[in-house]
Each structure stands twice: as structure tokens, then as C-alpha cells.
Amino acid sequence: MSRVSKKSLIASALAGAFALSAMSVSAEPLSDVQAESGRIHKEAAKSQQKIDSLYEQSQDLLAEYREVVDQTENLKVYNDHLQRLVNDQNAVLASLQKQIDGIEDTKQGVVPLMYRMIDTLEQFIQLDVPILIKDRKERVERLRELMGRSDVTTSEKYRQVLEAYQIENDYGNKIASYQGELELDGNNVTVDLFHLGRVVFVAQSLDQKSAWVWDNDARAWQELGDEYLNPITQAIRMARKQAAVDLIKLPVKAAEIAQ
Structure with missing residues (x-):
């Protein structure tokens, strides 16, 4: 074999070796890229799941928020209603208290009046025709005793005094x-x-x-x-x-x- 032919064979062998070497080197990075791409896809899928989950949670929170807002508005309306009722009740209580205070003032005038009415009734009976005189005198004594009782209201005392006057009036008819x-x-x-x-x-x-x-x-x-x-x-x-x-x-x- 000539020297030229040997050189060609050696060159061909070297070229083939380099080609195999190049193919081996280029195959390794491609596998890594594919693996990385798969990992990225998996991570992206996981991220999407998290996004979807967060979105659903945000929708739930939004619905709860709207419900709370609605409830808050309802509570505000109801509280305003209750406040009006409370204000009205306070006005009624104030009016009742004023009436009670007025009753106390009235009692201060009514009690002396009742004593004067009993005295006048007694004097009238003494000067009047003595019809049922015993009963009438006993009625006056009961009225005097009644005035000293703490378990009888002022209104009831006044009612009985008026009743005694009515009985006296009936004797004339x-x-x-x-x-x-x-x-x-x-x-x-x-x-x-x-x-x-x-x-x-x-x-x-x-x-x-x-x-x-x-x-x-x-x-x-x-x-x-x-x-x-x-x-x-x-x-x-x-x-x-x-x-x-x-x-x-x-x-x-x-x-x-x-x-």
C-alpha cells in the first residue's frame, strides 16, 4: 500500500473518531434539556394548581366578604330600628317619670284636701238630719283610720272619701x-x-x-x-x-x- 493510501486511511479513521466523539458530546446536553423541560412542566403544573387553588379560595373569600357586607348592612338597619325603639321607650319613660313626679306633687295637695273633706263631712253629719246617724259616724271614723294606713294607696283613700260623700248625697234622694x-x-x-x-x-x-x-x-x-x-x-x-x-x-x- 502506498504512503498516500495509508495517510487517507488514518485521516478517515481520525475523522470517524472525531464524529463519534462529537455525537456523544452533543447527545448528553439534549438529554439534560429534555429532563429540565419536563421538570419545568411539572413545576408549572404545580404552580397552576396552586394558582387555581388560590383563585378558588379568593372566590370563597369574596363570597364570604359579600355575605358579611350584606349582614353588616342588615345589622345596621336593624340597629337603627332598635335605636328608634329605644329612643321611643326612653321618651315614654321620661313622660312616665314626669307623671310620677307630678303625682307626688299632687299627693302633697290631695292628702290635706282629704283630711279637710273628712272634717267637713263630720261637721255636716253633726248638723244634718240624723238619718242612720250611727252608721254615718262610724263611716267617718273608718275614713280617719284609713288615712293612717300605709298599706292603702292614696288613690284608694280618695275613692273611699268620695264614696262617703256620694252616700251622704243619696240620703237626700x-x-x-x-x-x-x-x-x-x-x-x-x-x-x-x-x-x-x-x-x-x-x-x-x-x-x-x-x-x-x-x-x-x-x-x-x-x-x-x-x-x-x-x-x-x-x-x-x-x-x-x-x-x-x-x-x-x-x-x-x-x-x-x-x-
Whole structure:
């Protein structure tokens, strides 16, 4: 073989060796690139998952935020409503307190008034025709006792005082009869009593043989003549609904003519 042919073979061998060497060197970086690319894709997928998760969380938080905002608005409206109610209640309480204070002031005036009314009632009874005199005096005593009781309200005391006045007023409008006792000549005599309002107040013995009329000016009983016995008996029966109402003759004192 010529020297030229040997050189060509050596050159070809070297070229092949270099080519193989180059292919081996270039193959290693490509594998690394592919591996890195795969890793990047995996990391990107993980990142996307995190992004998706964060997005979902942000949407949930946004929904919760909107719900809280709605609730806050509702609470604000409700609180405003409650505040108006509280303000109205405070106004009512203030009005009630003012009324209570007024009641205390009124009580300071009413209590002395009631004592004066009881005194006046007692004086009136002493000067009036003595119809049911015992009951009326006892009523006044009960009122005086009532005024000293702490367990009875002022309003109830006032009501009972007014009631006593109403009872006194009714005596002037009633026709009634009842049994009682008269003190005559130092003796107590049981009699039937009859009154026509305050105009006539008469008494008759139970045997219907004697009769008397009350003279309020003299503050004493005056004996009547026999002509009044039957009319008074009839009057007593009418008052007790034992006889029909009819015209009767009764001793009525004539009014004096003013001079």
C-alpha cells in the first residue's frame, strides 16, 4: 500500500473518531434539556394548581366578604330600628317619670284636701238630719283610720272619701224605713223610722200608738198628734214595699220667709 493510501486511511479513521466523539458530546446536553423541560412542566403544573387553588379560595373569600357586607348592612338597619325603639321607650319613660313626679306633687295637695273633706263631712253629719246617724259616724271614723294606713294607696283613700260623700248625697234622694232607737225622757225606745230624703224624718212606736218628727232647728224629736199615725204607718209600709205608693199626709216644716 502506498504512503498516500495509508495517510487517507488514518485521516478517515481520525475523522470517524472525531464524529463519534462529537455525537456523544452533543447527545448528553439534549438529554439534560429534555429532563429540565419536563421538570419545568411539572413545576408549572404545580404552580397552576396552586394558582387555581388560590383563585378558588379568593372566590370563597369574596363570597364570604359579600355575605358579611350584606349582614353588616342588615345589622345596621336593624340597629337603627332598635335605636328608634329605644329612643321611643326612653321618651315614654321620661313622660312616665314626669307623671310620677307630678303625682307626688299632687299627693302633697290631695292628702290635706282629704283630711279637710273628712272634717267637713263630720261637721255636716253633726248638723244634718240624723238619718242612720250611727252608721254615718262610724263611716267617718273608718275614713280617719284609713288615712293612717300605709298599706292603702292614696288613690284608694280618695275613692273611699268620695264614696262617703256620694252616700251622704243619696240620703237626700231616698225614701227608706228602718228600725232604730230614740232617747225619749231618758229612756231608749225602739221605733220604726221613715225619711223622705231630708225633707221629712219621722218615727213611730212599734205599737203604732205614738209618733214623732225630727225638728232639725231644735235638734230634737217633737211628738205628733194622732192624725199622723195612720199616714206614717202607710209611709213606712210604702218604703218597705208592703203597700202601693200613694199620696199621704206628712208633717213637713214650711220654709221660713226671709226678712
